[in-house]
Amino acid sequence: MKIIGKNSLSQYASYLLILLAILFAIQLVYILIGFAISxxxxxxxxxxxxxxxxxxxxxxxxxxxxxxxxxxxxxxxxFVPFTEQNLLTGMFNLGSVLNHIFGSIFITLFFYISYKFLREISRDNVFNAKALLWLKRFGWLNIIYTAITLATIPFATKSIFAATYSVVVFLFFGGLILFVVEFFKKGLELQDQADLTI
Structure with missing residues (x-):
């Protein structure tokens, strides 16, 4: 099976990612309702x-x-609706509430943007401007998440080292993706030049 293009692994993975994005979006709405009602x-x-x-x-x-x-x-x-399964628990203060909401927004966007990128590279023309745009957004999402999390760590937790250690990987991931975006741009330029030559 191909990794990219039509009828490829990326196409089928994109279906899984949109399902996960929808599930996490529903969870985000449920959490927002929960905090408002609480x-x-x-x-x-x-x-x-x-x-x-x-x-x-x-x-x-x-x-x-x-x-x-x-x-x-x-x-x-x-609780997960209509069950006794714990979904989320913590301290009911502004820092904790915002941390849970921000984390849910991030994971929803993480899966949605991943879906959009994989959907774009599942087309016949793998090197396209939309795929580049979604990949760039994905890189910046990770960098912005890290920056906001690092800025709020002193207010949300006492263990600054452990929290910093757990989010720095997203900074590295986002930076690496932005390098890949530049590589992807070169591929797009080469493809455009080849199209003009033909």
Whole structure:
């Protein structure tokens, strides 16, 4: 099986990526609704959708040496709809909420832009301007994600080294992709010159 072009691995991988992008977009919407309802419930004392979205000082975390320091802090727990499967949990503060939302936006865009790029290289004309544009966006997405995450680490976590270590790979990945974009540009230029010669 071919890797690029029509009826290739890239074409079938693009189908998987759009499915993942849709699933993560639905999860993002669900998380946004969960945070909005949790904030409303906290401010008003209501219990709207409390089977899906729990907020309070006790959200069912087991008592141990790691969770004891957080006993009196506000926490949240979101379940997968109509199940008791934990989807998301954490501290209910601005830094944590924004971190979860930003991470969900990033992963949704990561899969969507990957889908768009693979779809473009699944065409007869692999070297095309749209493929180059989506690849460039993919590189910049990774670099921007790293920059924003590094800027917010001091506010979101106490372990600056561990958090920095986990996101620097995206900076390297984004930079590497931008080098690939330049290589891709040369391929596009050579193809255009060949077309003009013919």
């Amino acid at each position: 904030l409303y419930n906290l401010k008003t004392g209501s219990n709207i959708l409390e089977d899906f979205f729990i907020i309070g000082t006790d959200v069912g975390w087991s008592k141990n040496e790691w969770t004891m320091p957080f006993d009196n802090m506000m926490k949240f727990k979101f």
